[in-house]
Amino acid sequence: MSVIKPSLAKGTRDFTPVEMVKRNFIYDTIKTVFKKYGYAEIQTPSMENLKTLTGKYGDEGDKLIFKILNSGPLKHQDTRRILQEDYNFRKIDNSEDYTISTDDKITEDEVFDILAKHVNESIKDSLTEKALRYDLTVPFARYVVMHQHEITLPFKRFQVQPVWRADRPQKGRYREFYQCDVDVVGSESLLNEAEFILIYNEALTKLGLKDFSIKINNRKILSGIAEIIGKPDLIIDMTVAIDKLDKIGLDGVSKELLERGFTEDDLEKLRPVILLEGTNEEKIASLKQVLANSETGLKGVAEIEQVFDYVESLISYSLPLTAKLELDITLARGLNYYTGCIFEVKTNEVAMGSIGGGGRYDDLTGMFGLKDLTGVGVSFGADRIYDVLEELNLFPASAEVGTKVLISNFDTEAEKYALPILQQFRSAGIAAELYPSSAKLKKQMAYADAKNIPYVVLIGGDEIASGELTLKDMKSGEQKKLAVLGIMDLLK
Amino acid sequence: MSVIKPSLAKGTRDFTPVEMVKRNFIYDTIKTVFKKYGYAEIQTPSMENLKTLTGKYGDEGDKLIFKILNSGPLKHQDTRRILQEDYNFRKIDNSEDYTISTDDKITEDEVFDILAKHVNESIKDSLTEKALRYDLTVPFARYVVMHQHEITLPFKRFQVQPVWRADRPQKGRYREFYQCDVDVVGSESLLNEAEFILIYNEALTKLGLKDFSIKINNRKILSGIAEIIGKPDLIIDMTVAIDKLDKIGLDGVSKELLERGFTEDDLEKLRPVILLEGTNEEKIASLKQVLANSETGLKGVAEIEQVFDYVESLISYSLPLTAKLELDITLARGLNYYTGCIFEVKTNEVAMGSIGGGGRYDDLTGMFGLKDLTGVGVSFGADRIYDVLEELNLFPASAEVGTKVLISNFDTEAEKYALPILQQFRSAGIAAELYPSSAKLKKQMAYADAKNIPYVVLIGGDEIASGELTLKDMKSGEQKKLAVLGIMDLLK
Known part of the structure; x- marks a missing residue:
């Protein structure tokens, strides 16, 4: 066996103990909220038959499988x-x-x-x-079709697993990364949409975010606008252009719309819609006027209103709505795919792309022959959320502690004395270690420091004689003498 | 997009909500024990550079990558x-x-x-x-070498991730399956070996197993035996043959030993060792006599004795040793690899291969150029443990419940009334769902049944008028009227 210099495959990452604890804090928080809302976990295999995946992600996507x-x-x-x-x-x-x-x-x-x-x-x-799976959506569709006879609708599932994309790696973009998806299929109720807003709100609040926006739009509103202008076929061109308002401003959008087949007259009609301002209520009122002649458009507005009503009823007695919930008709994410409400979540505290998004799709499983099954779902961008929490220093200190207490090991006698105490700690659910050999105190302390262990118990001749052990608080440096039970009380 | 009949890639599995809850029960139980013993989680990427993996698993293994x-x-x-x-x-x-x-x-x-x-x-x-990674051991070795300057020794890590092998799929053998590995590198102390016995004991007991054996052997004892017979070079042949005692009996083993280059004289000396019986103490006493002239052999016996001593001290004040701890000199698992103690775990309640194993290796990271780093580790066979728990009906009922309560939905008024109650449940940490649309009671009950939801809250006109809701226990069929707070007390 020849010795080779070890390296990581391009675009992949190791996760150290400290990173894992933080990642688990994110996953656990999100999963706990999913479960509270009645969603159950499934997993699908990492590898799928190629024919299950190809043709689902467009030509560009196919190349990245x-x-x-x-x-x-x-x-x-x-x-x-x-x-x-x-x-x-x-x-x-x-x-x-x-x-x-x-x-x-x-x-x-x-x-x-x-x-x-x-x-x-x-x-x-x-x-x-x-x-290798490219996302969690297509495998989920395959799952639903293959398990259709054992599933009771509505089927509420969440899935937190890695996906792989042969993208060019760059800062924040990896070839292996986790997706956290939550979807319900087989229910048309807009209560589901409202609950996803509550799920985002609760999960991101629990993760410590204080200022974030949940943007909502509806494909039917966009269709209605294209219809009113008399260019229903140009809906994709229209939304692609409008979507860039933030980046290129109204002039840029207008220029692009003209290039994409709209006239100055069309722009005249579009402008008030693009620049729609005010509260959600004001926007809804304006849209009702603009879309008065579009049945589809009005349906979209009514759906948004219903979602807002549900949210209103749901928040009144529980967690307040920390998120800014905002109707944004420039939001067009994945339009080919979504048929009803569309969501996107952004933090306002850090410059970062969207940290979540999703929407309703009316034909997820059609690609596998199961027609007319409506679904709606959202996902959390765990890697971006990680970066946001890191930048805002929001990971709780508890998310950095593994072992709670290290017992020092000076000699055979002290080790022998320590063994039952070690197990007493563990029996009480306290993560504990005995330094596995007698070594210099400095080395043992360095070990505790490196592992972020908050307490060290020192056992020498005096301690064995008196039964009072020395407990050192590694952060403050403070030392006190306590019996084992006293230490356990303090650590629990 | 043409419609294709969906299928799973050969040898892979979907995990349904019920299966995921059970799998998580196993992972969580094992991980909790790992953490209590001071082990920290890491993860490595699913894909490794090919040169990191090839040549590490033998010719047969390489073909399965x-x-x-x-x-x-x-x-x-x-x-x-x-x-x-x-x-x-x-x-x-x-x-x-x-x-x-x-x-x-x-x-x-x-x-x-x-x-x-x-x-x-x-x-x-x-x-x-x-x-794709073939096991967790080689990626761990790569991890240790690449992170050597940030790691403080001893480095105690666990890792629970899937691995992939291009094996011919058959019952119980999959192309994607999970490994649960726990290892420490950089510590020679036999306390580590003893703690792995305690970890097996505690984790398997918590999973509900009542009768299982932890077998231990030591490579140095096997070397000593080969040395005493005067055939140190035939140690591999000797152990491969002895390892089959269970299957082919003494006659079969004798025949194989003769074929592999041993003489009748050698067999004469080997027989008492192979047939070693009695308590661990008796076996140790016999081995000390047999191996009196082998320094290596005696070292192996002394290591086993020290491990038993540690176990004795550790168990006295904590969890009793449920496992049968058994010195078994026919145990030879992965001999080329291990240099000290060797472990294997079997349940005695169900016919099933080993559900865990491991040992000490003195040169894990040598393949990546970092010499003389000793390590010891064990792993849990999660898929086999799953099958054992299923067969013995040991999964706790709580491991099957996702949503705790479903609120029925009969009409718009009842739905409106239910929304704040739904959030009250969730705020109290109770997983709750409102059926997302008004539907026939039968359909809603069937949904609760299918999802194993233990309670349903019925809200009709009477309930809204009185504020006393009907709580139905889905298992007993019993119904009672309670205010929301009463229901919450009962559900928590």
């Missing part, structure tokens, strides 16, 4: 087919040689290019039939 | 190299054709075989440089 090599050797007939069909491989008459020929007269470099393409497409395809 | 296709297109020069070097691809003089030639005169089928081999080895190799 990590494919897994078939494990067995290539089948003989596969090789033959590849060589014969793709390379035009054949024996040269009256010769011991074999030839690859191309139809047109081309340069040697062009031949290599063509062959490179063939190797890429034909050979690669025949070598792989499995891939 | 799932390789990931490089994501970018093949590089032009890679294709050129493959075609030129491996296929001897070249232009035919004075022709527009290109040729592949082989050195020897062989049949066309042989050419295809050779090319198939080339495609398998050369092309496949050039197409992949990443792979």
Whole structure:
């Protein structure tokens, strides 16, 4: 076995003990809220059949799917087919040689290019039939269809698992990262939408965020606007342009709309909608006027109103709504996919993209042959939330402590004395360690420091004689003498 | 997007809500014990550079590594190299054709075989440089080496993550499964070995197992035995044969030993060791006599004695030792790897292979250039433990409940009345759902049944008028009228 210098695969990360405790704090907080709202956890395999995934994420997405090599050797007939069909491989008459020929007269470099393409497409395809999941949504759709006879609708599930994307790694973008998705399928009720707002509100508040916005829009409002302008076919172009208002301002949006097939007249009608301001109530009132002639548009507005009503009833007796809940008709995220309400969550305390989002989709499982199953769901961007909490210093101190107490180890006698005490601590549920060998005090203290262990129990001759042990508070440096039970009271 | 029939990749599984709750019960129980003993969680990426993994698991293991296709297109020069070097691809003089030639005169089928081999080895190799992790041990070794300057020794870590193996799937054997590993590196103390026995004992007891054995052996005892017989080089052959005592009996073992180079004289000396019986103390006494002339052998016995002493001191004040702790010199698991104590855990209540095992290794990180770092660790076979608990019906009823209470939904008025109550439940930490639309009672009850929800709150006109809600216990069928606070007291 030759020695190699160890390295991480590009775009992947190790998580240290301190990072894991913080990550678990995020996952646990979010999961606890999901469960309180009646959502149950499922998991799907990391690898899916390639045909389950391809064609679901657009051409760009498909390129980012990590494919897994078939494990067995290539089948003989596969090789033959590849060589014969793709390379035009054949024996040269009256010769011991074999030839690859191309139809047109081309340069040697062009031949290599063509062959490179063939190797890429034909050979690669025949070598792989499995891939790593790209998101949690498509596997969830597959799950629902495959388990449809054992599922009772509405089916409320959450899923917290890693996904993989062959993206170019950069700051904050990894090839392996966690998604936290929560969805319900089989219920049209807008109570679900309202509860997702409450879930965001409660989970992010529990994580310590104080100033964040939950933006809501509705695909039907966008359709209504395109309809009113008389350009229903340009809805995608319209929303792609409007979505950029924050970045390029009204002039930029107007320019882009003109480029995308809208007229100055259209812009005249669009402008008041794009610049819609005021409270949610004011926006709703304006939209009702603007969309008065669009049945679809009014339906969208009514859905938003109903969601706001539900939220109002739900918050009155419980957690206050810390989040700013904001109707934002420039919000267009994943429009091809969503059919009703659309959500996006942003923190206002740190410059960071969205930390969550989602919406309602009316045909999630159609791709697998199960029609007309409506669903709505949102997801939490755990990695971004991690960065936000880190930047705002919001991880609780308790999220950094593993072992609560270290018992020192000076010699065989003290070790022997310490063993039952060690187990007493553990029996009481206190995470405890005995330094595993007698070593210099300095070394043992450095160990406690490095592990962020808040207390050290020192056991020497005096302590054994008196039964009063020395408890050192590693933060304050303070030392006091206490019996074992006193120490346990203090640590619990 | 064409509709495809959804399927799972071979050898992989979905986990339903009920299965996830049970799996989490196992993971959480084990993790809680790990933490109490001072172990901290880390995670490593699912994908590692291929060169980190290959050569670590033997030829058979290497074949079972799932390789990931490089994501970018093949590089032009890679294709050129493959075609030129491996296929001897070249232009035919004075022709527009290109040729592949082989050195020897062989049949066309042989050419295809050779090319198939080339495609398998050369092309496949050039197409992949990443792979899915095969176990948690090699990634842990990589982690320790890469993080050596930030780690304080002894480093106590646990890791619960899936691994992937391209094995032929069969009952109980999957291509994706979880490993639960706990290891400490940088401490020679046998206290660590003793604590692993306590960890097994406590975790498996908490999981509900009542009759299980923790078997222990020591590589040095096996070396000592081989040394005494005068065949130190045959230690592997000896242990492979002895390891089969359970399956093939003494006659079978004797036959195999003769085949593997031992003489009748050797067998004479080996027999009393193989058939070693009695209590651990009696076995230790016999071994001390047998191994009197082997320094290594006596060292192994002394290590076992020290571990037993530690266990004795640790259990006296805490959890009793439920496990049968048994010195078993036929235990040889992973001998090439382990250098000191070796562990294996079996349940005696169900026929099932080992549900855990591990041992001490003196050179885990040598493969990555960090020498002389000793480590010891064990792992829990979570999938097998799941099957054992299922067969013995040991999953607690609480491990099946997600939502605690469902509020019925008969009409808009009742729904409106229910919303603040719903949030009161949740604020009190009670997982609660309101059926999201008004539907027939039967349908709502069927939903509660399917989700194993133990209580349903019925709200009709009478309930709204009186403020006393009807609480139905879904198991007993019993109904009673209670105010909201009364229901909350009962549910908490």
